[in-house]
Amino acid sequence: xxxxxxxxxxxxxxxxxxxxxxxxxxxxxxxxxxxxxxxxxxxxxxxxxxxxxxxxxxxxxxxxxxxxxxxxxxxxxxxxxxxxxxxxxxxxxxxxxxxxxxxxxxxxxxxxxxxxxxxxxxxxxxxxxxxxxxxxxxxxxxxxxxxxxxxxxxxxxxxxxxxxxxxxxxxxxxxxxxxxxxxxxxxxxxxxxxxxxxxxxxxxxxxxxxxxxxxxxxxxxxxxxxxxxxxxxxxxxxxxxxxxxxxxxxxxxxxxxxxxxxxxxxxxxxxxxxxxxxxxxxxxxxxxxxxxxxxxxxxxxxxxxxxxxxxxxxxxxxxxxxxxxxxxxxxxxxxxxxxxxxxxxxxxxxxxxxxxxxxxxxxxxxxxxxxxxxxxxxxxxxxxxxxxxxxxxxxxxxxxxxxxxxxxxxxxxxxxxxxxxxxxxxxxxxxxxxxxxxxxxxxxxxxxxxxxxxxxxxxxxxxxxxxxxxxxxxxxxxxxxxxxxxxxxxxxxxxxxxxxxxxxxxxxxxxxxxxxxxxxxxxxxxxxxxxxxxxxxxxxxxxxxxxxxxxxxxxxxxxxxxxxxxxxxxxxxxxxxxxxxxxxxxxxxxxxxxxxxxxxxxxxxxxxxxxxxxxxxxxxxxxxxxxxxxxxxxxxxxxxxxxxxxxxxxxxxxxxxxxxxxxxxxxxxxxxxxxxxxxxxxxxxxxx
Amino acid sequence: xxxxxxxxxxxxxxxxxxxxxxxxxxxxxxxxxxxxxxxxxxxxxxxxxxxxxxxxxxxxxxxxxxxxxxxxxxxxxxxxxxxxxxxxxxxxxxxxxxxxxxxxxxxxxxxxxxxxxxxxxxxxxxxxxxxxxxxxxxxxxxxxxxxxxxxxxxxxxxxxxxxxxxxxxxxxxxxxxxxxxxxxxxxxxxxxxxxxxxxxxxxxxxxxxxxxxxxxxxxxxxxxxxxxxxxxxxxxxxxxxxxxxxxxxxxxxxxxxxxxxxxxxxxxxxxxxxxxxxxxxxxxxxx
Numbered sequence: 005x006x007x008x009x010x011x012x013x014x015x016x017x018x019x020x021x022x023x024x025x026x027x028x029x030x031x032x033x034x035x036x037x038x039x040x041x042x043x044x045x046x047x048x049x050x051x052x053x054x055x056x057x058x059x060x061x062x063x064x065x066x067x068x069x070x071x072x073x074x075x076x077x078x079x080x081x082x083x084x085x086x087x088x089x090x091x092x093x094x095x096x097x098x099x100x101x102x103x104x105x106x107x108x109x110x111x112x113x114x115x116x117x118x119x120x121x122x123x124x125x126x127x128x129x130x131x132x133x134x135x136x137x138x139x140x141x142x143x144x145x146x147x148x149x150x151x152x153x154x155x156x157x158x159x160x161x162x163x164x165x166x167x168x169x170x171x172x173x174x175x176x177x178x179x180x181x182x183x184x185x186x187x188x189x190x191x192x193x194x195x196x197x198x199x200x201x202x203x204x205x206x207x208x209x210x211x212x213x214x215x216x217x218x219x220x221x222x223x224x225x226x227x228x229x230x231x232x233x234x235x236x237x238x239x240x241x242x243x244x245x246x247x248x249x250x251x252x253x254x255x256x257x258x259x260x261x262x263x264x265x266x267x268x269x270x271x272x273x274x275x276x277x278x279x280x281x282x283x284x285x286x287x288x289x290x291x292x293x294x295x296x297x298x299x300x301x302x303x304x305x306x307x308x309x310x311x312x313x314x315x316x317x318x319x320x321x322x323x324x325x326x327x328x329x330x331x332x333x334x335x336x337x338x339x340x341x342x343x344x345x346x347x348x349x350x351x352x353x354x355x356x357x358x359x360x361x362x363x364x365x366x367x368x369x370x371x372x373x374x375x376x377x378x379x380x381x382x383x384x385x386x387x388x389x390x391x392x393x394x395x396x397x398x399x400x401x402x403x404x405x406x407x408x409x410x411x412x413x414x415x416x417x418x419x420x421x422x423x424x425x426x427x428x429x430x431x432x433x434x435x436x437x438x439x440x441x442x443x444x445x446x447x448x449x450x451x452x453x454x455x456x457x458x459x460x461x462x463x464x465x466x467x468x469x470x471x472x473x474x475x476x477x478x479x480x481x482x483x484x485x486x487x488x489x490x491x492x493x494x495x496x497x498x499x500x501x502x503x504x505x506x507x508x509x510x511x512x513x514x515x516x517x518x519x520x521x522x523x524x525x526x527x528x529x530x531x532x533x534x535x536x537x538x539x540x541x542x543x544x545x546x547x548x549x550x551x552x553x554x555x556x557x558x559x560x561x562x563x564x565x566x567x568x569x570x571x572x573x574x575x576x577x578x579x580x581x582x583x584x585x586x587x588x589x590x591x592x593x594x595x596x597x598x599x600x601x602x603x604x605x606x607x608x609x610x611x612x613x614x615x616x617x618x619x620x621x622x623x624x625x626x627x628x629x630x631x632x633x634x635x636x637x638x639x640x641x642x643x644x645x646x647x648x649x650x651x652x653x654x655x656x657x658x659x660x661x662x663x664x665x666x667x668x669x670x671x672x673x674x675x676x677x678x679x680x681x682x683x684x685x686x687x688x689x690x691x692x
Numbered sequence: 693x694x695x696x697x698x699x700x701x702x703x704x705x706x707x708x709x710x711x712x713x714x715x716x717x718x719x720x721x722x723x724x725x726x727x728x729x730x731x732x733x734x735x736x737x738x739x740x741x742x743x744x745x746x747x748x749x750x751x752x753x754x755x756x757x758x759x760x761x762x763x764x765x766x767x768x769x770x771x772x773x774x775x776x777x778x779x780x781x782x783x784x785x786x787x788x789x790x791x792x793x794x795x796x797x798x799x800x801x802x803x804x805x806x807x808x809x810x811x812x813x814x815x816x817x818x819x820x821x822x823x824x825x826x827x828x829x830x831x832x833x834x835x836x837x838x839x840x841x842x843x844x845x846x847x848x849x850x851x852x853x854x855x856x857x858x859x860x861x862x863x864x865x866x867x868x869x870x871x872x873x874x875x876x877x878x879x880x881x882x883x884x885x886x887x888x889x890x891x892x893x894x895x896x897x898x899x900x901x902x903x904x905x906x907x908x909x910x911x912x913x914x915x916x917x918x919x920x921x922x923x924x925x926x927x928x929x930x931x932x933x934x935x936x937x938x939x940x941x942x943x944x945x946x947x948x949x950x951x952x953x954x955x956x957x958x959x960x961x962x963x964x965x966x967x968x969x970x971x972x973x974x975x976x977x978x979x
Contacts, residue, residue: 428877450881457879470870474892484878534874 026196026229027053027076032089032099034068034075041303045071045084047253050328055196056227060244060261062237062276064553066299068253069233073199075099076231077116078106094196112142115190119202121182125174131158131185132170139192150192157188162218164643178644180211184218191222198222199231204239208415209580210641213624216243235553237276238626241265242633246334249273252300252310255328259335261630269337271315274348279558281587283625284632286607290565290588292558298523309340317341317348369403369439370542370574371427376400376436376446378422382649394649396422398598399436401675404542409568409575411589411606413582413621415645419598420578421465424546427576428462429453441541458488461535465547467527471519477530478515481505484537504533508563525556532563536571544576549584561588582625586610594618597648597656600675604682614678614689617657639692655687663692717967723960727953731777740768742775742928751943761945763936769945772928773953779929780957783840784910787847792902794848795855800894802856803863804886810860817853825850826915833921843922847912851905858901862894900969907961914954930954 030050036043046068053059061069074080076091078098091098098109118124126134135154139145145153151170158166161184174182183203190198200219204212220243223230234240240247241261249257249264249272257270268274278293297314300306306313308323315322321340328338342348378397385392397419404410412420425431427438429445438446440460445453464470471480481504482497484490491497502512508529519527528548535543545564549557565588567573579585585592586606593603594617602615613619616639623639642660646652652659658668667687675685730737740758746766754761760769802813820828832846866872867890875885916922917931925932930950937947 425873430873430876454879454881457877460877462874462877464870464874466870470874472871472875472889472893475889483880487879531874534878538878 024055025052026055026057026094028090028092029053029076030090030092032072032075032091033087034071034080034084035087037083037085042087043302044253044305045302046075047302047305048089049250049253049255050089051248051255051258053197053229053231056223056229057246058223058230058232058244060240060247061231061233061250062235062240062247063250064235064276064299064555066302067250069250070201072250073116073201073231073233076199077110077114079116108142111138111195112144112193113195114197114199115193115195116199116201117183117186117190117203119205121179121186121206124186125182127174130171130173131177135170135185135189135192138189142193144193153192154188157192158185161185161188161191162214163188178211180207180215180644183207183211183215187215187218187222191226191228194226195228197229197231199233201233202235203232205234205236209582210415210620210624211644212239213626213641216626219243236626237265237280237554237628241628241630242626249276252305253302254310254338256311256339257335257337258328259331259337263335265628265630268348269331269335269342270311270339271317271341271348272311275314275316276554277628279555280628281561281583282627283583283586283610283622284627284636286586286610291562292587294558294562295555309338317346319346368406370406370441371404371576372437372439373403373423373427374401374437374439376423376426376438377434378419378426378431379434392649395598395651396648397426397433400593400595400598400600401436402593402600402603404574404576406541406574407568407572408590409577409588411585411592412576412578412595413580413585413592414595415580415621417597417645417648418595419648420595421546423595424462424544424576424578428460428544430462458490458538459540460542460544461538461540463528463531463535463543463545463548466551467524467531468519468551470531471527471534473519476516476518477501477505477510477522480519480530481515481533481537484534488538490538500537504537507536507567508533523556524552525559528552528556528560529563532560532567536567539571540573542574542576544578546578547580548577550579550581557584564588582610582621594621597645597651599656600683600685601657602682602684602686603675604678604684605680608680608682612682612690614682614684615657615686616661616663616688616692619692620660620662655685663688713970714967716963717970720960720963720967723956724964727777727957727960728781730774731781734771734774734778738768738771738774740771742767742771743926744768751940751946753943754945760949761943763933763946764940767926769933769949772933773930773949775928776930776933776950776953777957779840779923779927780910780913780954783844783847783913784906787844787851787909787913788902788905791848791851792855792898792905795852795857796859796898798852799856799859800863800886800891803860804867804882804890813856814860817856820850820853823850826912829912829916830919830921833916838921838924840923840927843913843916846921847909847916851909855898855901858898859894862897863890866890866893896972897969900965900972903961903968904965907958907965910961911954911958 032046032049034046036045049072061072063069071084075086076098080086086099089099093109098106132151132154136147136150139150139153140147155166155170158169163169163181163184177185204215207215216239219230222228232240232243244261247259247261247264248255249270251272257264257268257273264273265277268277275293275295279295281292295314300310300313307325309326312318312322319341326338326340328336329343330336376397377395377399380394380396382392382394400423402410412423414420422431426433429448433446436446437444440456443456445456478501481501485497485500491500501515505512505514510526510529519530522530549560552560561584564575568575577585577589589606591604592606592609594601594615596617601617602609602613609618610622613622620639620641623637624641627633627636639662646659654670654672655668658664661668665687673685673687675683678684678689744767749762749766750764752758752762758768758770760773763769798813802810829846829850832849833843836842836845872885872890875889913922914931917929918935920935922931923929930953933950934947937943940946
């Protein structure tokens with residue numbers, strides 16, 4: 005296309021006006037036409053988007069929110085197809101537009117960024133080339149102009165030393181930086197609409213806060229409309245002016261966040277809101293409100309209200325399919341109960357008595373870790389280069405008493421997963437000492453440790469990778485029983501497997517099934533059953549819920565809390581989600597680059613954090629209520645975690661610390677006691 | 693657009709898609725099966741003895757009594773081709789199965805043990821990969837002396853490394869998955885984890901390689917026989933038969949029929965291997 009390349013004239017475009025309708029989606033239906041029937045992923049979605057507006061779409065996996073976004077860009081692969089409805093964008097119907105015209109819209113007028121910044125950039129091309137091609141593809145810039153603009157954009161997106169960074173390859177960047185590059189690419193053609201599909205889900209909470217702040221700024225400065233898709237109400241609440249809640253392929257509620265989140269008018273929104281623990285409130289009960297049952301089958305949605313079977317408020321009229329009807333000028337909901345003026349009452353307390361965390365009975369620690377270190381030697385960069393050491397865990401001490409839940413938190417790369425594997429002796433420590441119930445297991449051989457495996461089990465993060473796909477659930481669960489001779493024979497093993505399945509809330513028929521026949525939450529239940537099979541005292545849970553939907557998270561948390569009460573388990577709970585940790589842990593240890601920054605009772609740590617790192621972590625976790633969020637104290641977290649191979653001198657956090665002093669670079673602070681057994685490694689505790 | 697209008701053509705296309713995906717594999721399977729049956733039933737269905745020499749009847753073109761004609765010693769080419777299948781198929785299977793078993797075991801153990809064991813094994817495979825396989829096999833076969841068993845040994849030496857390499861890469865991918873750590877934390881020993889937990893997840897691509905390799909092994913064995921290194925005469929063997937017929941331009945049938953036999957068997961195994969690969973590959977399956 006001969007382009008007006010010499011004169012990129014963004015000024016010729018009229019300034020976007022508020023209330024200027026940009027996108028008008030009507031009755032959109034995107035189905036997957038599979039051999040086993042049509043999967044009606046998006047089934048009648050309608051909404052408007054005005055220029056410069058920020059719209060959030062929230063829902064569980066399978067609710068159709070991603071497919072909805074991909075339909076707007078027509079990024080649908082076989083067998084997905086738009087089978088009905090219209091997507092009007094500036095006078096064109098994207099649902100029926102021909103490929104050539106669509107290509108001019110994609111990237112030029114609508115840009116999209118995806119969840120996984122690791123795979124959405126081409127790994128073999130330099131950043132500069134990818135950005136320049138994105139700009140020259142639409143003929144609006146010459147190559148030299150595009151390169152200059154690429155550097156400017158990267159700088160605007162907060163990429164440090166942009167002139168040098170532009171010539172890097174994607175693998176030289178961290179996840180957060182890559183997401184900034186994706187944003188630069190998205191904004192390079194000044195699109196009218198940016199669609200961000202779970203842009204921060206793969207990122208740490210501190211980096212998430214930075215990216216969300218950037219999105220807000222870009223929306224404000226460029227006037228670009230944003231559709232933000234997320235499963236996290238907290239993320240949506242703080243960026244978006246309007247929220248769509250999706251369930252079973254349709255919009256069930258719509259409204260501005262202030263009202264929708266404080267007074268939901270659809271039971272599903274209400275349930276989502278109560279299923280997630282909140283960082284700004286102390287738990288009175290460790291159990292969370294969950295939605296019973298499973299989402300309906302997308303091949304055959306139920307006739308009436310699609311949420312009816314799981315709804316606590318359902319009435320007879322719900323057998324009829326409700327329409328999305330307006331509540332007031334800005335809100336609409338698809339619910340008969342609230343239409344008729346019914347109220348959604350706060351969740352009832354099922355276990356009000358058991359709420360108080362059981363007092364820790366014995367003081368003898370079940371697990372005692374003293375100054376443990378783990379160094380990994382990295383491949384040399386050259387033949388004569390010195391061997392580099394990654395100090396993944398660098399002198400960590402902690403103790404876990406019988407019956408308590410200790411939380412281990414920190415950003416990715418802080419060494420929390422390595423520590424879990426040291427404690428369970430999947431790895432051997434380089435130094436320090438690990439005592440398990442009075443036995444020194446620091447350097448025990450695998451044969452020596454094997455009898456102790458019965459008493460110390462682990463639950464893993466990825467429910468899809470942690471179960472052997474070629475073994476039936478029965479084999480997975482009976483294997484440990486027979487291995488440790490806990491049961492006398494096959495028949496007894498079968499009986500015990502049935503008990504275990506019942507314990508974790510799975511039907512007995514699950515025995516003969518294979519892991520792929522289960523959902524993520526069910527798999528995590530199997531994983532828990534496997535850990536419990538041998539009757540352990542200590543369970544190390546390595547991010548057991550971070551791969552799950554909010555409601556499933558709540559179910560798994562409830563299950564773990566129940567099991568702890570019934571079986572007297574001790575948990576070492578590793579997570580990056582502070583709200584969850586606050587909710588279920590008695591004590592918390594905060595790790596940063598392999599060192600303990602702060603530790604103490606959960607309630608103390610959250611109400612009175614002493615270390616600036618703890619304070620920034622807490623501030624970065626979003627709260628699903630914009631009014632609370634505005635009132636909260638925001639401590640900016642600067643930059644990215646430094647390279648763990650070559651950590652900063654002195655205090656490791658000083659490079660990102662808002663109150664760092666020269667002393668912090670010279671001298672590493674020791675872990676010193678504060679009030680109430682709280683320990684903090686900072687020269688200026690509580691100053692921030 | 694109504695739903696029915698969209699759904700109907702898809703149901704009709706399901707069978708066509710199956711044919712497109714597995715049609716060739718079915719054809720290949722039929723070819724292989726036919727050859728196996730022919731080799732097994734040869735003594736009962738063939739009218740002629742493959743080693744019966746009748747010089748007076750030499751180099752006769754295909755006819756009603758000798759469908760594929762006769763060779764330079766008056767032996768029936770059809771009988772020799774069918775009996776040749778016995779040698780070729782069994783050599784192919786022995787080489788590939790033993791090579792696969794040995795290579796897989798070594799590669800899997802090396803990948804699971806890491807460290808020097810892995811390093812040593814990989815350098816050993818490098819050593820074999822340094823030479824063109826057929827030249828190396830020729831050299832070893834020539835050094836050991838002519839004979840079927842010696843040729844099989846020579847072929848095994850060049851055959852195991854690719855299985856070792858594939859098995860190693862498959863086990864390395866699997867061992868980084870959390871279910872392996874889960875098995876360790878349950879308390880299983882290394883032998884159980886490798887053989888009972890990891891290997892069942894890694895055999896798929898190995899089976900594909902075995903099937904594709906069967907044809908390849910038959911081809912290499914025929915090649916060695918062609919060069920005079922395979923079987924001891926008068927054992928009927930396709931490669932040797934092609935070699936006997938290569939000078940006889942006028943008597944085309946002497947070399948053509950054993951050549952066609954090699955072609956069909958190798959093709960059959962390749963089709964089956966491709967089919968299994970598609971069937972195991974979920975990406976190809978959904979297309």
